[in-house]
Amino acid sequence: MKLGLLLKNAFRDSRRDRSKLVLFMSSIVLGVAALVAINSFNYNLVNDIDNQAKSLLGADLVFESNKPFQEDWIKVMDSIPAEKASEVALLSMAYLPQQSQSQFVRIKALGGGFPFYGKLLTEPENVDFQKEKTALVDDGMMLQYSAEIGDSIKLGQETFVIGGRLKNAFGSVDLGSGFAPTVYIGRESLAATELIQPGSLVDYSIFLKTADDFNPDEWRDSKRDDFRDNGMRIQTVEGQKENLQQAFSSLNNFLNLIALVSLLLACIGVASSVLIYVKNKVKSIAIFRCLGMNGNEAFLIYFIQIFVLSLVSVLIGAAIGSGIQMLLPIVFDSFLPYEVDMNMSWRAIGEGILVGSVITLLFALVPLIRIRNISPLRTLRSSYEEEQGKFDRLEWGIYALIILSIFGFLWSLTGNIKDAGMFTGGLLVAFGILFGVAKLITFIVRKFFPRNWNFIFRQGLSNLYRPNNQTRTLIVSIGLGTAILTTLFIIQGLILGNVGAMGAGNQANTILFGIETKQKDELAEITRNYDMPLMQETPIITMxxxxxxxxxxxxxxxxxxxxxxxxxxxxxxxxSYADSISKNDKIIAGEYTSRVEPGDSVFVSLGESWARSLDVDLGDEIVWNVQGALIKTYVGSLREINFRSMDTRFFILFPLGVLEEAPQFHVLVTKTPDAETTAAYRNEVVQKFPNVSIIDLGSILVTLNDILSKLSYAIQFMAGFSILIGLIVLISSLFLSKYQRINESVLMRTLGAVKKQILRINMVEYGLLGALSSLTGIFIALLSSFLLVKFVFELEFAISWLPILVIFILVTLITILIGLANSREVVNKPPLEILRNNG
Structure with missing residues (x-):
């Protein structure tokens, strides 16, 4: 048959049923929109990283170390033709005299013309904070304590005038600013603070703006290993790009996985809609066959209809996705290192159209190819199920192509064949569980049908396996959407719960470090004066x-x-050294030696992960350089360290009798009862001992909670696509199946069934579907959450059942309400009118 005639027949045959496929189109539109929006956002983000990486780094070459650079290495850096600047950054305490408040801050002492690219955002602009006794203070910290420009800030032994507000710590993402706000001072002013003492957490950086004919990346590649072997790091603009892209790649991969699941949900709706549509057209197809059309030609007529609808849906979805991407920078604003310029991404649009079209058509082909086997005899016998039981190699080939296309998309997304295989396998397992549950339910209901039950319940149950049922489609679509939502809530609750547990009960919430030996006793006395426990007093030696x-x-x-x-x-x-290990650690090999007598061999205890990385085991020799003195030790025990506790933790622990006379500083761990006590205690300590830093874990946990809540909101916003598409698939499936069930409902009305009975029957059916779907989805969520928590996050699997119960009830109720709304036409109008309208 000629193509023109096929097109004409396809157009004529679709006229009556076009309105019924609007919802079929809407699920594809949303699925493709999610894919295009997320990819557009990612490509714009990557493009801006390329454009702004130099401004974010501020230099062509950056050298970093946690020790002062040795003269030999400074000579190596000086051999590069470049303009030079330096920075010393350390964590310490700041005191605001006018406000009588103290704050844990990150001090950055800057010397030279850094940044060479971009600029610090300050108010007022171009504050000269490098002049003597001037500081630039984080705007959030100033707002918190109502500080003004011109006020004082004391850092160590030196007092500075606040010369301006810092709107951004250069080259940083805003997430860490709540933990330790940044304060800039001049490099020459740092010595007067007397803050750099044994135990101070100090980072040293040197920034270079190289000559135009110098290649920083080639130089870095030739020197990187030498620098790394001496505890230093080299960063270039290209390295900055890679770091930023890697930082956002995991989030982008997760969002793309959500988009893919959304698209797959839409495709399930497509397959379901096409199946119902084909069932509706069995007599028309049989008539075409009676008129001499072969099976392939009949197939092409309906393939053309679905192809055109799919193409239109994909194009609309791509256009909507390009608009939605404008919202994503608002949703992820707290996690972006700069303002992202959102432009039209033709690459994302092209990929969305290609992936959406291929996967949509593959899913649609599964029910469409069965048209080839419809016999002309179907004009007399309308049963469609007879063709479905036959083995069809082409159909199984399409299933294989669907799996390969999903795997190919995930492979291109992650760049890792193993991860792509695991994601694909996980999706197949989820689909398999949902599909298996649907098959099992229909089998059990059919096999063990309770014939003595109430008529309403019997009729509702029988609808689960009737010829035009949507049990499998609805359980798969609703169940998968429920699984995504429940998994997000479980993971969010577990992470927030673990964060909250860090400060609960008798857990420490305040840590003082950088304590000199001569200050230790007086600090302990101050702590006891506030009725606060001395939970730990730990010496620390650097070697x-x-x-x-x-x-x-x-x-x-x-x-x-x-x-x-x-x-x-x-x-x-x-x-550190101690006579026993922490109660939170566990010896997994060997025995801990509590004390060593002069002349005895020294047996140390190592954290198991560090020992494994150094490739040492029990009895192996390790030599340490302690301020120029060499100490030979042997591995006496291996420990499993509990990193969730708030106590100090050490990969290397010495026994008593070895390090007591070595240069050392101390850490004091305590617990404050409330915020007022914390503030008073912190202020007294800072005023008496400016070199001592105080970490208030309570405020850090509040900030971390806030960050995680924002991230949870952002992820749930994207997961909303999946939930919305699942609901649309539900609505479209029920809407399309309504036309199959009209005769059944009319027959019941004719036999005397009243409106209330039909509504109750539908309530039973949709209640069972919603409950079974949500329960299966929750089971998948529990399984996936357990695997994620145990093997990715390494947290304790203790979940709250209340949100899960709420999700179960909501999903079930929504399913019932949509099902009842779908039935209102049948129950509100006379049977004859319904038959006339749909006959």
Missing amino acids: DLYGWKGKTKQEWLADTTRTARRWAINREARV
């Missing part, structure tokens, strides 16, 4: 790893066959 297993550190670094991880080798060791 370097000199060698192990008979080789020096440099020999191991030069050994290409070593298995030890570089991070473990180069990590600055901050160790």
Whole structure:
């Protein structure tokens, strides 16, 4: 048959049923819109990272270390033709005399013309904070304490005038500002503060603006390993781009996974709608066959209809997605390092159209290809189920293509074949569980039908396996949407619960560090005066790893066959000594030695993860450099460290009798009863001991809670696409199936069934569907959440059942309400009028 005739027949045949497929189109529109919006946002973000990476880094080359740079390495940096600036950053306490308030801050002492690209956002602009005794203070901190420009801020032993408000800490993302607000001062003013003491957490940076003919990336690649072996890092603009892209890649992959699930939900709706549509057209197809049309030609007529509808839906979805992307910077504003310029992304639109069209058509083909097998005899026998029981290689080939297309999309998204396989497998397991539950329910109801039950319940149950039922479609679509929503709530609740538990009960909530030995006793006395417990008083000694297993550190670094991880080798060791291990740690191998007598071998206890990374085991020799003195030790025990506790934790723990005379500083851990006590205690300590830093875990946990709540909101906003599409699939499936059920409802009305009975029958049916779908989705959510919590987040799996119960009730009620709304035409009008309108 000629193409023109096929097109004409397709157009004529669709005229009567076009309005019935509007909801079929809407699910595709939303699915593609989610995909295009998320990809557009990602591509614009990546494009802006490329454009603004230099401004975010502020230099062409950045050198970083947690120790002062040695003269030899400074000479290496000076050999580069470049303009130079430096920064010393440290965590310490600030005191505001006018407000009588103290705050844990990050002090950045800057010298030179940094930033070389971009600029600090300040109020007023271009504040010269590098002049003597002038500070630039974080705007949020000033607002919190009602500080004004011209007020004083005391840092260590020096008092500065606040010269301006800092609107952004250069090159940083806003997430950390709540933990330690930034204060800028001049590099030359740092010495007067006397804040750099043993135990101070200090980072050193040197910034270079190189000559135009110098290639920073080539130079970095040639020197990176040498710098890393000596505990230093090199950053370039290209490295900054990679870091920023990596920072947002996980979030983008998660959002794209949500978009893909949304699209798959839409495609389930497509397959369901097309199946119902084809069932409606069985007699028309049979008539076409009687008129001499073969099965493939009949198939093409309906394929053309679905293809055109799909294409129109995908194009509309792409257009809507391009508009929705404008909302995403608002939703993710708290997590972006800069303002993202949202432009039309033709790449995202093209990918959305391609992926949407391919997956939609593949799902639509599953019921469409059965048209080829419809016999002309169907003009007399309208049963459609006879064709469905036959094995069709082409149909199974389409199933394989669907799986391959999903895998291919995920592979292109993650760039990792293993991750793509795991995601695909997870989706298949979820679909398999939902589909299996649907099949099992229909089998059980059919096999063990309760014939002695009330008529209403019997009729509602029988609707689950009647010829035109939507049990499988609805359980899969509603169940998958419920699984996504429930998983998000469970993970959110677990993370927030673990964060809240950190400050609960007898957990410590205040840590003082940088305490000199001569200050220890007086600080303990101040703490007791506030009726606060001395939960820990821990000494800390800084040392370097000199060698192990008979080789020096440099020999191991030069050994290409070593298995030890570089991070473990180069990590600055901050160790402690005690007569016993923390109650939160657990010995998993060996025994802990509490004290060593002079002349005895020294056995240390190592954290299991660090020991594994250094590739050492019980009995292995490790040599340490403690301020120039070499100490030989042996691995005496391995510990599993509980990182969720608020106590101090150490990868390396010495016994008593070894390090008592070594240069050291101390940490004091306590618990304050309330915010007022915390403020008073902090102010007294800061005024008497300006070098001591106080970390208020309570305020940090509040900030962390706020960040996680914002992130949860952002993710739930995107997950809303899945939920909305699931509801549309539900509505469209019920709407389209209504036309199959009209004769049944009319027959019941004719036989005397009243409106109330029909509504109760529908309530039973949709209540069962909603309950079964939500329960299956919740089961999948519990399974996936357990795996995520145990193997990704490594948290305790203790969930709150109330939100899950609320989700179950809401999903069930929504399903019932939509089902009852769908039935109102049948119950509100006379049977004859309904037959005339739909006959």
